[in-house]
Structures are given as C-alpha cells and as structure tokens.
Amino acid sequence: MAGGWAKEGAEQEQIERTLDDAVELARSRLPQGESRKYCEECDEVIPEARRMAVPGVRLCVVCQNEHDKKQSNASSYNRRGSKDSQLR
Template identity: 60%
Template sequence: MAGGWSRDGAVQDQIDASVEDGVQRARSQLVKGESAVRCDECDCVIPEARRKAIPGVRLCIACQSALEKQETYASGINRRASKDSQLR
C-alpha cells in the first residue's frame, strides 16, 4: 500500500531498482581475462592458488586489501531517503 503521491508498489519498485543497480555495479567490477603472474602494483609474485581461485586477478593480497580500504561506497541515488529527512 502506497501513501501520499506514490502509486501502489512504488516502494517495491525502488527496492528492486536499488538491488539491480548493485548487481550491475558488482558485475562491472569483475575482472576478466588471464590472471597476472606478478602483481601490477608491487611486482610481487601472485601465488598460483590465488590465480586459480580468482580468474583474472591482477593484484597480490596485500595490494588488493589496500585498494579495498581506499574505496568508498557511494550509491549515487538515495531512492528511499531516511525517515529523519521525511519527518522534517
């Protein structure tokens, strides 16, 4: 049941769109192709087990961990907004 100016099912449509955006973003970040033997950042050897486990891997574990710490999550669009902003 929707309220106000929104139609029935609008909230679920927003949730579905947010999930689809997240899936597309994750798929776009997947690495494809041949795994590197040496890390692109520090030139250390990437263990064979890592290359087999993650096809297309380009970074060693240390460099990948450092990269992930630097990245910040930004969804771009706040479709649902917070209750606080709706109550003001």
C-alpha cells in the first residue's frame, strides 16, 4: 500500500534491496583462500573438520564466537524505522 509520492509496490522493492544488501555483506565477510591450521588469535589448532566445513577459516570456534559477538553488537540498527523503536 504505497501512498503519497511512492509508486505501487515500493515497499516490497525496498525490502528486496535491503535483503540483497544484507546477503552481499554476509558473502563479503566469508573467509576466502586456504584455511589456516592454527587460529590467528590464540594459536590453537583448528580441527580438520572445521577447516573442511569452512574453506578459508582463520579462527578457532571460541575466537570466532567472540568475533561474531563483537560484530553483532556493533552492527545493530533500527529495522522498523518507527519512532517507537527508536525511543526504546
């Protein structure tokens, strides 16, 4: 239900662009190249199963979890775009 100056279906187009951007960002963050045998952060051995499952892996599971927590805290933003959610 577009209104005002927006054309019909504009909301869906915006949702699709937002999703496309999120997928592109996630793909750009995927590791590339040869997997490391030792974690870049703590020098622990990265198990072969992890290296096979995640090509280009650079961190052990523990360090990757910490890295992901830091990333998710830094990238939180208002998804709803309403004044209600901005005030919370």
